Amino acid sequence: MIPYILIDWLFDSVVLSLFTVITIIYYLSTSTYDKWRKLNVQHIHPVPLFGNVFKMIMGLEDQITAFGRIYRRFPNSKICGFYQMRTPFLMIRDPELIDAITIKDFSHFTDHGLEFDPSINLLARSLFFANGQKWKVMRQKLSPGFTSGKLKCTNDQIKECSDQLIQFVDEKLSKQSDGFDVKEIFGKFTTDVIGTCAFGLKLDTITDSDSNFRKYLNEIFGNNFKQTCIMMLGMVFPKVVKFFKLRSFPLEASNFFYSVFTDVIDYRTKNSVVRNDLAQTLMEARKELVLNGDNATGDEKFTDLDIISNAILLFTAGAETVSVTAAFCLYELALNRDIQNKLRDEINSKNEKYGGQFTNEFLMDLHYADMVLEETHRMYSITVNIIRQATQTFKVPGMDSFIIEKGQKIVIPMSSIHHDPKYYPNPKTFDPERFTKEEKSKRPNSTFLPFGEGPRHCIGKRFAELELKLVLSKILTKFEVLPCEKTEIPLQLRRKPGLVQPRNGIWLNFRSINTS
Ligand code: HEM
Structure with missing residues (x-):
């Protein structure tokens, strides 16, 4: 027979180990979540481990809906923050700033910032x-x-x-x-x-x-x-x-x-x-x-x-x-x-x-x-976002002292912009007339990006x-x-x-x- 004291000891050890493991996982999966709060960047409160993409990761919603929700949450902001799992991403909502990142100041944002290991992924x-x-x-x-x-x-x-x-x-x-x-x-x-x-x-x-x-x-x-x-x-x-x-x-x-x-x-x-x-x-x-x-x-x-x-x-x-x-x-x-x-x-x-x-x-x-x-590219942008990573520190023009630091991952919400009624009224209607020369000239640059930019x-x-x-x-x-x-x-x-x-x-x- 196993003495009670040993059972107690075993039980305590298992509970303690479990508690330690859960605490470590919780810490690791949420340790990055104060970035946008500290920088005073508008953001949605993240869920542990999943950040702001829980439904998308669980297959409960498609990517267009997931990123569209984040984009629409801050209609008056040039930028907003979100967490893809535990990685902080900066979403660029403002066409002028998109223009700067992809074209004018491209030298600060040359990379896609994807980190796949070439020794196991040939495509990397x-x-x-x-x-x-x-x-x-x-x-x-x-x-x-x-x-x-x-x-x-x-x-x-x-x-x-x-x-x-x-x-x-x-x-x-x-x-x-x-x-x-x-x-x-x-x-x-x-x-x-x-x-x-x-x-x-x-x-x-x-x-x-x-x-x-x-x-x-x-x-x-x-x-x-x-x-x-x-x-x-x-x-x-x-x-x-x-x-x-x-x-x-x-x-x-x-x-x-x-x-x-x-x-x-x-x-x-x-x-x-x-x-x-x-x-x-x-x-x-x-x-x-x-x-x-x-x-x-x-x-x-x-x-x-x-x-x-x-x-x-x-x-x-x-x-x-x-x-x-x-x-x-x-x-x-x-x-x-x-x-x-x-x-x-x-x-x-x-x-x-x-x-x-x-x-x-x-x-x-x-x-x-x-x-x-x-119009097909607008309604069905096959890549939802364009991605970039800051390769040098960048001072955002017209935003007081806001700086995009080197290494920051960036999302340009292409599909959300293509569905924004501010640029494309009745976005769910398939209407090629939006792309006459005259209509195009009414929209700001960088509001149509199906193939990326720059x-x-x-x-x-x-x-x-x-x-x-x-x-x-x-x-x-x-x-x-x-x-x-x-x-x-x-x-x-x-x-x-x-x-x-x-x-x-x-x-x-x-x-x-x-x-x-
Ligand atoms: C409807 C068709 C296509 C769409 C909508 C599309 C869209 C895109 C987008 C959005 C990017 C990212 C651009 C950026 O980061 O600014 C990209 C990159 C790329 N696409 Fe396409 N693409 C299409 C067809 C093709 C075809 C036919 C090829 C090759 C034969 C191709 C090869 C590439 C390559 C190699 C890149 C990476 C470029 C780089 O990083 O320098 N794409 N594409």
């Missing part, structure tokens, strides 16, 4: 995650891949993929007509486009339902339970994630893309293949930075892994962003038939003007299409615009786009971090224009 070596000088050098080397001349060359390849997409829809229509998940079919289309335009890979994912490229892209952007947990842990205790080498970027997907792009580069090097595409730009970057970069040391030294990591970034960013935007756009066109008809009229009349060819000149002349796409804006912006206009033109000349029984109204958004995505796909139907 890529441009989006790079900081300081390494970002600057890599950006310079990749920019030549996106010049107008290079983009022009991609027109025929995008047209070819669009024709395959149309053929796919046509064939399916002849067998079934109860709707398509357009997010899924655009996903296949954009995967083919980036594969062929950027890397010379003919992937045919439109017809291949078992494509590994789609499978692994879905894994990366799907944010499954494990990835979400690691991400959350990383926000609270980044050192724990680092110590245990926990991966938020799935290993299998990482290995797959690593081997694909290593093969592309090896094949081209061995066979002296020269093409006018992004893979070529990456190979030139490799030649200068890796093979001839002997003088560089430490953080500024580039390796083959940096090159492959950027190939993966360009492929994944190029595929997923455009497909989601195209699907959102088609959704609004299906629900707003007058806008769809007006856009089709423009496409048809300009098509006639340019001899039925979908040339770059034709695309440049589609002004209403620009307005429709801008030297760190999206490097693929013009490629995305070209691809979106081309595929929309192809689709609308061939089909009417309609809601179907499965169309969700209003559309629900995914309640997970990462890119803004529809929660249950976007289901629409098509009617061939020739046969209607």
Whole structure:
């Protein structure tokens, strides 16, 4: 029999240990929560461990709603503070200050401030995650891949993929007509486009339902339970994630893309293949930075892994962003038939003007299409926020003595600004007329930011615009786009971090224009 005194002792020890552990966790998870109070910055009172993002982290609300709530709480402030888990973030609400941070005083805010460990997350070596000088050098080397001349060359390849997409829809229509998940079919289309335009890979994912490229892209952007947990842990205790080498970027997907792009580069090097595409730009970057970069040391030294990591970034960013935007756009066109008809009229009349060819000149002349796409970006900004980190101390102009200290993480609430009735009355209404020249000139700078702003804006912006206009033109000349029984109204958004995505796909139907 165990003596009572021992049981008592054991009980006391367990209670004491538990109390100590809980106290330490409580202390660690709340120890940063006095920052905004001390600095006299308006903020919402945080909840232990979760800060101000409890509902979002628990999947009870989507990101647009979560950040929108913080943004709307302080309508008269230029800035406000919030806590993402235990990290204090400064939210910049004022367009003039956003302009300063992203453009005028960019040298103080060059970094995104993401801290992923490159030894376990291959993507952490890529441009989006790079900081300081390494970002600057890599950006310079990749920019030549996106010049107008290079983009022009991609027109025929995008047209070819669009024709395959149309053929796919046509064939399916002849067998079934109860709707398509357009997010899924655009996903296949954009995967083919980036594969062929950027890397010379003919992937045919439109017809291949078992494509590994789609499978692994879905894994990366799907944010499954494990990835979400690691991400959350990383926000609270980044050192724990680092110590245990926990991966938020799935290993299998990482290995797959690593081997694909290593093969592309090896094949081209061995066979002296020269093409006018992004893979070529990456190979030139490799030649200068890796093979001839002997003088560089430490953080500024580039390796083959940096090159492959950027190939993966360009492929994944190029595929997923455009497909989601195209699907959102088609959704609004299906629900707003007058806008769809007006856009089709423009496409048809300009098509006639340019001899039925979908040339770059034709695309440049589609002004209403620009307005429709801008309104799509406004309503469905696929990244909710733009992020920056102060790389130098910055005295905020016009705010007495308020200083943004070096290292401060910053959020520019892009989506909330795009939904602010002060800049966009009736923000829930899809109305491309907001983007006439006249209407645009009435709004302050930095109130429309779908691709970010300044030297760190999206490097693929013009490629995305070209691809979106081309595929929309192809689709609308061939089909009417309609809601179907499965169309969700209003559309629900995914309640997970990462890119803004529809929660249950976007289901629409098509009617061939020739046969209607
Ligand atoms: C609808 C399509 C797209 C949207 C809405 C979009 C949006 C964005 C945004 C908001 C940023 C952050 C900008 C900032 O911090 O100021 C970004 C960065 C980036 N985007 Fe895109 N993007 C799109 C398409 C693409 C495409 C097609 C590619 C490549 C082929 C691409 C590659 C990148 C890269 C590499 C960065 C990091 C740039 C840097 O840190 O220097 N994006 N994008």
